[in-house]
Amino acid sequence: MKCERCGSRTATVRYAEVVDGSLTTWHLCEECASERGVTGSLTSLAGPLVNILMGLLEGGGGAASVDSGPTCPRCGLTYEAFRRAGRLGCGTCYEAFASQLKPLLRRIHGSTDHTGGVPSTDEGGHFRRKEISKLKRELTRAVAAEDYERAAELRDTVRARERELGGTETGDVDA
Amino acid sequence: MWTLETMMSEAAGWLDASGPEPDVVLSTRVRLARNLSGETFPCCSSDEEAERVRERVLSAVSSCNYLTNVLVLRMEDVDAVTRRVLVERHLISAAFAEDGAGRAVVAGEGELVSAMVNEEDHLRLQCIRSGLSPVDAWRMVERIDSELERNLHYAFSSDWGYLTACPTNVGTGIRVSVLTHLAGFSRTGRIAQVLKSISKLGLSVRGFYGEGSAAQGGFFQISNQTTLGQSEEDIANTVERVAGQLVNLEHEARSELTRTDEHRLEDEVWRARGILANARMITSAEVMDLASSLRLGVALGIIDAPGLAALNRLLVVTQPGHLGRTCGETPSARERDVARADLVRRSLAGLN
Numbered sequence: 001m002k003c004e005r006c007g008s009r010t011a012t013v014r015y016a017e018v019v020d021g022s023l024t025t026w027h028l029c030e031e032c033a034s035e036r037g038v039t040g041s042l043t044s045l046a047g048p049l050v051n052i053l054m055g056l057l058e059g060g061g062g063a064a065s066v067d068s069g070p071t072c073p074r075c076g077l078t079y080e081a082f083r084r085a086g087r088l089g090c091g092t093c094y095e096a097f098a099s100q101l102k103p104l105l106r107r108i109h110g111s112t113d114h115t116g117g118v119p120s121t122d123e124g125g126h127f128r129r130k131e132i133s134k135l136k137r138e139l140t141r142a143v144a145a146e147d148y149e150r151a152a153e154l155r156d157t158v159r160a161r162e163r164e165l166g167g168t169e170t171g172d173v174d175a
Numbered sequence: 176m177w178t179l180e181t182m183m184s185e186a187a188g189w190l191d192a193s194g195p196e197p198d199v200v201l202s203t204r205v206r207l208a209r210n211l212s213g214e215t216f217p218c219c220s221s222d223e224e225a226e227r228v229r230e231r232v233l234s235a236v237s238s239c240n241y242l243t244n245v246l247v248l249r250m251e252d253v254d255a256v257t258r259r260v261l262v263e264r265h266l267i268s269a270a271f272a273e274d275g276a277g278r279a280v281v282a283g284e285g286e287l288v289s290a291m292v293n294e295e296d297h298l299r300l301q302c303i304r305s306g307l308s309p310v311d312a313w314r315m316v317e318r319i320d321s322e323l324e325r326n327l328h329y330a331f332s333s334d335w336g337y338l339t340a341c342p343t344n345v346g347t348g349i350r351v352s353v354l355t356h357l358a359g360f361s362r363t364g365r366i367a368q369v370l371k372s373i374s375k376l377g378l379s380v381r382g383f384y385g386e387g388s389a390a391q392g393g394f395f396q397i398s399n400q401t402t403l404g405q406s407e408e409d410i411a412n413t414v415e416r417v418a419g420q421l422v423n424l425e426h427e428a429r430s431e432l433t434r435t436d437e438h439r440l441e442d443e444v445w446r447a448r449g450i451l452a453n454a455r456m457i458t459s460a461e462v463m464d465l466a467s468s469l470r471l472g473v474a475l476g477i478i479d480a481p482g483l484a485a486l487n488r489l490l491v492v493t494q495p496g497h498l499g500r501t502c503g504e505t506p507s508a509r510e511r512d513v514a515r516a517d518l519v520r521r522s523l524a525g526l527n
């Protein structure tokens with residue numbers, strides 16, 4: 001039996017991975033197996049995964065669109081090029097393709113909202129902005145639960161944080 | 176002095192079976208994906224940009240208190256055989272071993288901490304620990320990351336967190352994975368079922384086992400699948416909790432084996448030891464299978480030597496790249512099998 005990856009050398013190793021809950025088995029030669037095996041990197045699987053998910057989102061990969069979608073103003077990558085390669089070109093791509101990426105991220109991660117760590121230096125006020133949006137969500141919940149005492153407290157905290165940030169966040173606090 | 180030669184002559188520190196649950200979990204790896212703000216990601220950058228990113232990252236590395244005794248290799252200075260060894264030692268990915276501009280690898284003493292510069296992202300920082308230690312490994316990698324952050328302005332969005340080249344890593348950029356040895360499950364015929372339930376918990380499983388039978392080898396990597404919407408600590412805790420439960424279940428499967436089929440198990444272990452200690456030609460798949468039987472035998476007290484650490488090291492040093500270093504340029508598969516059998520016999524010398 002020939003290796004299912006390179007198609008040239010003899011397959012001597014069976015390699016298994018679980019995709020979406022079912023076990024898939026490949027017959028690989030020793031070279032290909034050692035590349036993908038115990039020492040292999042998870043990232044090598046990320047590309048195809050993105051493509052599959054995008055296929056699902058857009059109703060089967062076959063639907064060829066003439067429009068190549070938006071283009072990143074910083075690195076010049078088109079959304080169509082991202083779709084093919086599964087890789088973004090720079091941080092600005094995330095803003096340029098925001099409306100396309102949102103459903104994709106929801107599909108991959110089940111979320112579109114980062115709740116993990118933030119840069120320790122907090123340059124540009126990321127951390128405080130994050131905290132403010134969290135407080136605002138809490139405020140909305142407090143209002144919905146008619147807990148007006150808590151809501152008033154939260155509103156004052158949000159206002160104070162926004163002042164610290166330098167008035168860039170002028171959105172309405174009573175959301 | 177920590178040099179390439181000393182590194183190559185020793186086994187990685189995380190193979191020493193000193194961590195928690197060493198009979199089931201070989202190692203835990205936590206890596207973070209980071210990119211520099213205002214720089215194009217490696218896939219799309221020019222050689223000059225990649226070069227500039229490399230120098231910025233390496234300069235931050237050199238002023239990081241946790242990375243004082245590290246080996247820095249610029250990949251253009253690394254030959255093909257050494258690259259392959261680095262892949263087998265989990266220091267670089269297979270894709271990174273191919274040519275690319277501005278690539279570098281950083282390896283700390285004992286290879287517990289390492290980094291790739293200009294892989295898919297500008298920086299991939301990783302910490303590997305022996306045994307089941309996701310939370311500890313995360314704390315270590317976080318300390319280093321925070322120090323680096325003082326000198327590197329990372330690409331970050333308050334909505335989407337750390338921005339990565341692939342959207343599957345965005346947010347925390349964290350991947351927590353444990354390398355497990357599910358030898359019991361592989362022999363009780365319940366492995367597929369177990370792996371399926373792990374993947375239903377939102378974790379991904381990858382495996383590797385030899386030709387012949389799904390019940391051989393039984394080494395699987397289990398890791399988080401998503402990186403956005405949960406904190407790093409929660410992700411590390413989830414992997415630690417699920418892997419911890421898996422360890423308990425694997426122990427049960429092993430005692431079931433001992434109860435129901437003790438003689439067959441003993442026979443398998445002693446035969447494996449006999450073959451490894453005497454074979455004159457052996458493939459790496461076969462080493463994997465037999466070392467798996469020996470690991471199980473040591474864990475269950477059927478034999479007491481070689482220990483888990485020696486067996487862990489055997490799994491790495493019998494890989495093709497490591498052998499390539501000892502038997503010279505482009506050996507044939509047959510020459511490699513002879514050299515491998517030789518190496519295995521020497522590692523197990525004194526047992527017979």
Ligand SMILES: [Zn+2]
Pocket residue numbers: 003004005006007008009028029030031032033
């Ligand atoms: Zn192949």
Ligand SMILES: [Zn+2]
Pocket residue numbers: 072073074075076077088089090091092093094
């Ligand atoms: Zn871009």
